[in-house]
Amino acid sequence: MTKPTPHALFARPALRPPIAPDLAMHRYRSHTCGALRDSDIGKTVRLSGWCHRIRDHGGVLFIDLRDHYGLTQVVADPDSKAFKLAETLRSEWVVRIDGKVRRRPGGTENPELPTGQVEVYIDEIEILGPAAELPMPVFGEQDYPEEIRLKYRFLDLRRDHLHANIMLRGKVIDSIRRRMKESGFFEFQTPILTASSPEGARDYLVPSRLHPGKFYALPQAPQQFKQLIMIAGFDRYFQIAPCFRDEDARADRSPGEFYQLDLEMSFVTQQDVFDAVEPVIRGVFEEFSNGKPVTPKFPLIPYADALRKYGSDKPDLRNPIVMQDVSEAFRGSGFKIFANILNADPTAQVWAIPAPKGGNRAFCDRMNSWAQGEGQPGLGYIFWREGEESGAGPLAKNIGPERTKQIADQMGLKVGDACFFVAGKPKDFVKFAGPARARIGEELGLIAMDRFEFCWIVDFPMYEWNEEEKKIDFSHNPFSMPNLPVEEFLALDAKDNDKLLSIKAIQYDIVCNGVELSSGAIRNHRPEVMKKAFAIAGYSEDVLETKFGGMLHALSLGAPPHGGIAPGIDRIVMLLAGEENLREVVLFPMNQRAEDLLMGAPSEVTPKQLKELHIRLDLPKK
């Protein structure tokens, strides 16, 4: 069992509760368990809390009494009339104790507790809430299986670490709200019961009792509402908005529901959105980062550059590795595999992933077998070491010293370094090159862990080629404004695929430490541009009218140019808390299968309820 570390519980500021005069003591407490100090010595006090840890020495018995605010040691010995009762207490019983504050005997002070100079000698104990044997201990910081933690979430939340995370979440949200309001945003509440939207994720549906066969949907995001708020002329909207999506979970993606800092602004360019959002995000991170540095000015990285340099549209900029195209060093070289790939396809390239200080065979072979484990044929490499300054490894021998030097010069590599290579169509190998860059950075300890590195990813392509259906598709959000003058866009030839695929959308992501916090966009607020954009992707006007008629109509009655973004609250808190899993920063999370093990959701309902809703079940066999 790991030693419990003195953590945030003990550092939690001791909020001062109402202190009752001794003679008219409050029913449950005169002080919290984090309040008592030297200056309280001699006072008669009343504390209530949980028995965190009990140490019974026979003749003297210590209880660490815990509440939200902290920990106080209370003591009984056979001279106390409460001694017999004290001996029956067990872990996590809730008790009220009355007693006198006294200085701890010399040498027995506990410097790790703010209350560690004093203790309370018990006169009286009242058992307020006994506890049966615990399915998981509250004491200590040991890991327990998710299933037990979720089923007994209220116990898990008593533990210091989670308790502190949830408090951090509250403070972060407070700070975001304050900063947003100070920046001139107004908070609005949008409907939870709304209409099913055909785009994007699966909806959660809610049957209507009054309208047989019809359903509400929970919002995947308040996207259309916030645009309507702009059309209504409110100018600057925000909301800590609950969002519901019926999609499978990931460690950084809650199943079912999550929260976004949803915001939208009228009469703005992309840069205006950045100027509004960046100070809020930076401010929040600086406020809660515990001194970890935060990017002072978030760089703008075009989507294509992000893929080329980092192999990802959500690059972790704490990793200094930058990839480069080294196709020329391999074209027509003696390394036939790469030379043939380059020869066969004019769009094929070879990219280099530099690995500073990775210049030894053991490391390079380890990376190679990692690549094979990832389903790759391997990961070609060159490394440079003493005595083999012109490059070592089979690849170097194949292409010869001149080309090897060309690569070393281009990549700025020297003796002691290595370089890995991926070849093929960038579109295909980038899915492997990105993780390889991350892996190399991790293995070589190149990643500066103690910082928050932000960037904006910009210039997303509006369309992409759907190879399966042999047609043009929206690549991200169909409601983003194309980055072309309106007249020029309207005049586009819908068959000019090269031109269409080169169009950028005014759309952007904000990324921190390799985590995508949000997408946003300047919205397409011109119905005729929207119709054209959908026509290019092969949607008829009928379809658009059926699916988004209400929105189109609103846009046609005087819509301001507008745009926004919606950073994920859960992910922000996750980054600030240093957690890998969203469940650690959500009060009552569901498990991976979108079940609430504590409340037992989802659950069956009574036939009466179903009948009222005009629903008959058609369950899968078995």
Added chain:
RNA sequence: GGGGGCGUAGCUCAGUUGGUUAGAGCGCUGCCCUGUCACGGCAGAGGCCGCGGGUUCGAGUCCCGUCGCUCCCGCCA
């Protein structure tokens, strides 16, 4: 929908090439202990080894299936 990992006491885990009565720590019950803060000591209770089938003289251990949890891919305004 697909792939990887895990499943042994209330909890965390160990369990050898298949071998006799499945262990430890925490927790629980009882006894002892007047300065601990992961208190200490003694004794005790507690097991469908996830479930089902198979191989074998013999299965916690090997094989097949299945269920559950988890991580990843697909999916994700």
